[in-house]
Amino acid sequence: MIGTGILKGMAVTARNFVGSYFDKERLITVQYPEERSPLPENYRNFPFLIYDENDQHAGLRCVACKICEKECPPQCIYITKSKDKKPDHAGKAQLYPAIFDIDISVCMSCQICVEVCPFDAIKMDTEFELSTGDRFGDLLQHKDELSKPNTYFRKLHPTEAAEADARLAAEKAKAETKAKADAEAKAKAAAGPKTFAAALAPALVK
Secondary structure, three states: OOOOHHHHHHHHHHHHHOOOOOOOHOOOOOOOOOOOOOOOOOOOOOOEEEEEOOOOOOOOOOOOHHHHHHHOOOOOEEEEEEHHHHHHHHOOOOEEEEEEEEEEEOOOOOOOHHOOOOOOOOOOOOOOOOOOOOOOOOOOOOOOHEEEEEEHHHHHHHHHHHHHHHHHHHHHHHHHHHHHHHHHHHHHHHHHHHHHHHHHHHHOOO
């Protein structure tokens, strides 16, 4: 029957209109910005960088591998590697980004940068109120603006953050175990010749 779809749509509208007087869940309009709808955990907008502990520089997870820059479809990420190194989350000396910029006026929020990052260093933010009168300067975000603590990430995406923390902790424990084993092997190798020389000393004296 012609017009059936229209009648069904009007019926839904009427049901929500009348029901909104009795059921608050049926209220569709949100009085923004005084009222805000809660965002789902998997909501994403623009990327940000994560650092551990309280030091924005020393705790930064990014090692300037540039994978995200290469894989970014709109090419909105700009990275310059440092000339010196600093310890990463596992204690290994790594390069870090001297410059890390993201042009959010170009970013398409595809999350590919997050998917390809092997260090869990870049994640998606939920912040969307980023309008500005300067379409060039203010929309190009620099490393200091992009860097946020891991506690911030845990608050936004608790499930994903827990998985990332567990993975990084396992990698750190593995690196520490390997370093300890290497140190013990070197100590044994260094002590071996001395022990052998000590054993031969009495025979040489006789």
